[in-house]
Amino acid sequence: MKIVLKLGGFLFPKNLDINLINLYIDLLKKLFSEGHELVVVTGGGTGARDYIDISRKVGSSEAICDEMGIEYSRLNARLLLSGLKEAFPEVPVNLHDIKRYFKINKFVVMGGLQPGQSTNAVAALVFEIIGADILINATDVEGIYSEDPKTNPNAKKYEEISIKDLLEIISNKQAIAGSYDLLDPLSLTLIARSKIETWILNGKNPKNIEKLIAGEHVGTKIVFS
């Protein structure tokens, strides 16, 4: 399967958890050895947030703050690459690189690309560029909820949600816990225009990704009917 896997900031807190990183390295090696084609997109995490905050405080425009976060996310991509000799050994920094690197090697690890685009939007663009089969968005909650599950224990997790409902939720500014990052308008626009098969799941347990790829329903699926 041709997989784009977005690994959110949960994997890159300021105090890095080598155990979780090792689990991911093992998982990615396994998936690649089984014949899957992979592009992994890493987020920034709390370390990135520190750099962004200070950058803003000393006078950066928002675009420069974005750039700081992008650079940090690339550092995270390099960190994963440290343990992945099977992957292409460099981090692409634009879509031309992605096309080139993925032509050479069907396993690429990368961070953000350009100000004004979240790494979720990047993952959707990569999906289009390589003609992927599935986009997996690994985050720190179980999927998309009706309300913030951290504040409301009765929040309902969706098994499926239509892109139309998602777009409406955003324009109504309804809070959706854990899904903020996913739900930036650009990501959804891209998911909608190319009807990208997208799953949101909890990446703190890497098993969830394995299960999903094995055919189980894990987390929330975005549908287009």
Add this chain to the structure above:
Amino acid sequence: MKIVLKLGGFLFPKNLDINLINLYIDLLKKLFSEGHELVVVTGGGTGARDYIDISRKVGSSEAICDEMGIEYSRLNARLLLSGLKEAFPEVPVNLHDIKRYFKINKFVVMGGLQPGQSTNAVAALVFEIIGADILINATDVEGIYSEDPKTNPNAKKYEEISIKDLLEIISNKQAIAGSYDLLDPLSLTLIARSKIETWILNGKNPKNIEKLIAGEHVGTKIVFS
């Protein structure tokens, strides 16, 4: 004044109008000679649309179609540059280039940057990057209307419109003639986050731009209160 000027596709129809192009070359030279700092962002036009359409028909993903449009918009940027020896002689292709070129020479001409971003979004990002004073969006209608002025002669042109109203209009999918391109969600998000002073005006008459810079109210202004 530090100006970002978006020149929409109206300037680059399939049958190029050398007279209008010459008017713009003269205008830009004049503004630069008066001490203004300029980044000009060119759109694609109908020639670009042909390439995009055929690209899609022979099997491109949307991201590759975007890329085709970006390349075409850069061709348009080069065309303007042909007559602008005062400008930096190369077209930036990413935000790093923009920073570098604008540091060297306060007059840069460019097209699009990356799939998933309209040239309107690019203009907003450039505004942030260089810390501009004003973003002028030259298009083929007089400004933002309550309805499509081409189909409804009673449509009312706004002198000002708040970013909040604009965002609402989009989520309600109300048709706004001539402003489609401007109103992609990403552009508005960027305009909102940096409170970018943005004007939409009719670029078919380059005098409008001169008047605006001279202090007149021309077209529609986006406001943030």
Add this chain to the structure above:
Amino acid sequence: MKIVLKLGGFLFPKNLDINLINLYIDLLKKLFSEGHELVVVTGGGTGARDYIDISRKVGSSEAICDEMGIEYSRLNARLLLSGLKEAFPEVPVNLHDIKRYFKINKFVVMGGLQPGQSTNAVAALVFEIIGADILINATDVEGIYSEDPKTNPNAKKYEEISIKDLLEIISNKQAIAGSYDLLDPLSLTLIARSKIETWILNGKNPKNIEKLIAGEHVGTKIVFS
């Protein structure tokens, strides 16, 4: 067979013909799937000519006009690439790129390279760089004629012509219909110095290319005895 195929401007008129483009996409896929190694060099066409003309009129030097044509020819290369997922996904912009890309993937599509060189000269340089077997120059007439076949119906098409005769014809400024582009001095110098097996044929019928590769004599062959 290691083939360099020059596709002249006939394939890229201002109003693109999607049917002919599709025929070429199918032909190229077929040739590659049969084991041939391919570098395709695209010309500019009438769209390019418009951009060059206006560029010159607003003050460009000849080198900048050439550059405009080169960029346009690359756009044409990208257009073909849209339908060719088998090919290397990026357009080389210098001879180093060609070496790199062809090492990775034996199917590359490209446009011009540098002012002062026609795309015919580029095709000859690529022939040298990759050590090709044959250079096919697909143009809009049946081959090289004794006179302009468009104005003189009695013009005789050569089955073969020696490089020596060709060079003489040029220095005598004899008109040779349809072969102007081929016959720039640089192209011929390169063809002569490396004794490049060169065929000029009518590309408006892509079958001609198939036949030639299958061993038929189609068009005019340049010989070195």
Add this chain to the structure above:
Amino acid sequence: MKIVLKLGGFLFPKNLDINLINLYIDLLKKLFSEGHELVVVTGGGTGARDYIDISRKVGSSEAICDEMGIEYSRLNARLLLSGLKEAFPEVPVNLHDIKRYFKINKFVVMGGLQPGQSTNAVAALVFEIIGADILINATDVEGIYSEDPKTNPNAKKYEEISIKDLLEIISNKQAIAGSYDLLDPLSLTLIARSKIETWILNGKNPKNIEKLIAGEHVGTKIVFS
């Protein structure tokens, strides 16, 4: 004066100190506005060390670990740049960039360059490349000591030390507190071969740098007689 200023990891602990960063931004602006030419080289700090450690633990070679530290040091350079609109807006990544950027703008901020070279060695190379007047190495102790001042309160700080003595100390593996980073053999080789006027001082107090530039003797000076 043409100054190369190495800012050690003390300025970039895992929990960034915005006050100290602001002091440095103010200092650098002041020096530049007074007519000094500046290249600032930033180290990695404890955040970098985390990334290097995990990189090594998941299987990186030493060269890749170095690369991780280099990328982190560049992040630090960007952070400083956030507040320095007077500086060249991009971080050079090789010596060619340095030459280009410094030709354009006499104020450049950068991190490391290449595995196998500490940022101290980088600072010395930059000194040679731009033909600087002085190399200031701001670290977290007052200068070079006869012994580790953190463990031995009687350690004597040198006002001056000859390059010959320094090289001897290294080969004898004598511990010299706070100067470890400075004293890698490559840095000293470069300092020696170009007789680079080098000062080691405590950068935790940015006033030390101002005083030194104003002509005071602060910290330890390396001499060549």
Add this chain to the structure above:
Amino acid sequence: MKIVLKLGGFLFPKNLDINLINLYIDLLKKLFSEGHELVVVTGGGTGARDYIDISRKVGSSEAICDEMGIEYSRLNARLLLSGLKEAFPEVPVNLHDIKRYFKINKFVVMGGLQPGQSTNAVAALVFEIIGADILINATDVEGIYSEDPKTNPNAKKYEEISIKDLLEIISNKQAIAGSYDLLDPLSLTLIARSKIETWILNGKNPKNIEKLIAGEHVGTKIVFS
């Protein structure tokens, strides 16, 4: 005056003559300090010829041999740059670089650009790109002769020669001593198409260049009437 100066291989024999190199460094500094704008294009010389010969003998195509010569000519450009701190500190490797570097600094030193083009053709392209006033081709004879002055002492040096006569001479394969390099068809095509004011003179005496710039008639001038 905006000057393109081609320095032929005479300045770069296998055993370099530091005295002549120093004379050129002094001359170029002087011209630049007097307000002239300069692009210097260096040839290969006999050292280059060795590398080209061996490259061909071990199996290179002509294009790769050209590349070897280009790299060597760039080495020569760097050598001159060693003594020219006033010039832009990097050697351009394509026409985009030339535009960028010359915009930053009106003194650029470079070698060849691309296979299939002599450094004479490069000089003519640079002339077009920067809109120069004069192209000076410094070679190892006094100008263009009616016959080879090395073999025929009665050979007549032309004060002026028309481009038409030059082109005829080439097609008639007449030997013209010392002008071989100048007279490759591509160089002449470029000189003709842009009516480039071109002078061929003896560069072994750098005074000739000074005199020419001061208004004297030195060597042979190509004329276009």
Add this chain to the structure above:
Amino acid sequence: MKIVLKLGGFLFPKNLDINLINLYIDLLKKLFSEGHELVVVTGGGTGARDYIDISRKVGSSEAICDEMGIEYSRLNARLLLSGLKEAFPEVPVNLHDIKRYFKINKFVVMGGLQPGQSTNAVAALVFEIIGADILINATDVEGIYSEDPKTNPNAKKYEEISIKDLLEIISNKQAIAGSYDLLDPLSLTLIARSKIETWILNGKNPKNIEKLIAGEHVGTKIVFS
């Protein structure tokens, strides 16, 4: 076996010896065809030394002199590449290139990388980057000697030498004939930190390399116990 082979300046004297070059081309083809993975690092030689000397004499800093030597060593790499169609066709110029090129093709030829690093240090960095098995340093003497074998006929060649002894010898400034280049502190630091299996042997006879790879003890081995 994954081999890094350093070919010292002996292979690139000012008067190139095509016979020795051909022997090396044949040897490298043979090793690659037998399944070995190869990175070849070429030194500068006496031609390089000329360019460095003149560069210094006309005013270069040491870093610029280093750069001149690096460019020359890359020319030597290209020369070898002329005869090696099996190798990756371009010369890497930084460690990122090396990773990329070696991922594509397990046969890479290169020169130096950056001022402050000898090509011996480069070879050690490449060893780390690609995770090689052996580093062979082909020079112009039989190995490491107790004294200079050229001046003292009784000098003893070491079969093995410990890295510890080597480091001591350097700090004691003992002369070691023919090994100067190998023994720069940076190279040894890298060899020590990664316990690189390093052999120094006489490259004037390419058979030595074949024998070593076949399992014979040839030259001097650096050991780490």
